[in-house]
Amino acid sequence: MRPFTFTQSQDVDTAVQEVSKEGAKFIAGGTNLLDLMKIDVMSPSHLVDITQIALDTIEETEAGGIRLGALAKNADTAYHELVETRYPLLSHAILAGATAQLRNMATDGGNLLQRTRCYYFYDTHTPCNKREPGSGCSAIQGYNRDLAILGTSEHCIATHPSDMCVALAALEATVQVTGKNGARSIPFANFHRLPGDTPHLDSNLQPDEIITAIELPANGFATHYTYLKLRDRASYAFALVSVAAALELEGNTVKEARIALGGVAHKPWRVPQAEALLHGQQATRENFQKVAEAYLEGAKGFGHNDFKIELAKRAIVRALEQATKKEATA
Structure with a gap:
């Protein structure tokens, strides 16, 4: 792991300013980022700890849906009464992913931003356009059993690994984000990207933006x-x-x-x-x-x-x- 500096933010505005520094990344649960840092797939020079920001509540919205704070833990979300009774599809999807230990650490916002588990993305000795744009995609002619069959491009056939995100897509959630230009709402269908010729960009989140919440509409298809x-x-x-x-x-x-x-x-x-x-x-x-x-x-x-x-x-x-x-x- 390469050396890095570290700061802890107490509020969203400070976090946005800190992450705007060159080479900076947010860290919360760290269940994906730290693994990637250890094998030099990602090497941020500055980490911004956001775990002290008050973004971990789960509550009803005025529109009759629910709002999941971005820092709510996956386990807390899956077992929350509002989620279990009104959005059981989401609860089941979360519990189908990872281990109990990881769900206890991973945050809802972080789940949206986890990177692909493509073998070649993790292997720094092989070309990977997602890891190093322009280097090529080893998976297309390589061992690709776990990889994509839809929405691929000549540059990348990686898959998104999240279970939670599949349920959020079906439920038509929206992602609330804040950056230097203020707050905005991103429909879930528009949050993640297809690879095209920029496979290194996983989402439409801007570099200075932080996810603050995920909002679900009133209809949870609970039956x-x-x-x-x-x-x-x-x-x-x-x-x-x-x-x-x-x-x-x-x-x-x-x-x-x-x-x-x-x-x-x-x-x-x-x-x-x-x-x-x-x-x-x-x-x-x-x-x-x-x-x-x-x-x-x-x-x-x-x-x-x-x-x-x-x-x-x-x-x-x-x-x-x-x-x-x-x-x-x-």
Whole structure:
């Protein structure tokens, strides 16, 4: 690990000023950043500790939703009464990720900003456009079993690793941020980026901005939902494919459908026009299969991960069937 300076901020304004310094990064739980610093994938020259800022509350909003403070711990969020009862999809997704020890340290804001787990990103002896722009993507011709099949580019096929973010995408959360130019709200669909020709940029958060909260709308789809995570082992493994599915049903007719995929793209993957195929339709396997086909339209494998295309289709159908039956599994 390279040497760095360290300061602790007590409020948002001070934190924004501190992180504006060259080479500065925020640190809260540190569950991802410290690992990357130890292997020299990231080497900030200045760390700004934000754990003393009062951004850890979880409360209702005037609009009937809830506001998750950016520094609320993942475990506290998953087990919070408001989340468990009104947004169980989010609770299940969080509990499907990492270990209890990591969830006790990791923050909600940090979860949004965790870096990819692509093997080549972590291996500093191999080219990686995400780690070193312009050096090339070793994964495209390399071992790519865990990597993306949707939204890829010739520069990067990495996947976003978060479970929490898949649920937040399905729930259509918004991210509240503050920077030198003031506060703004970013729809979750616009927070993370696809790789394009700038794969080193994971999100649309500006360098001087800090996440202050994540806000969820009033409808938490608390009755018909599921979070399905398919992985190589039952614990502490990143998703090969995950599905956050949420339905609003009237009898067996779908009034609204939300689907988000994890483990398949550079960001949680949603296709609203495919979801719309279910609106007003019967909640049947045949209709779910049509949606699954539409969701994977344009998917491309890179050899080792070709199987993900069919796996994702089957996962969507299974998740929608579970949501219809009021089953909720992680």
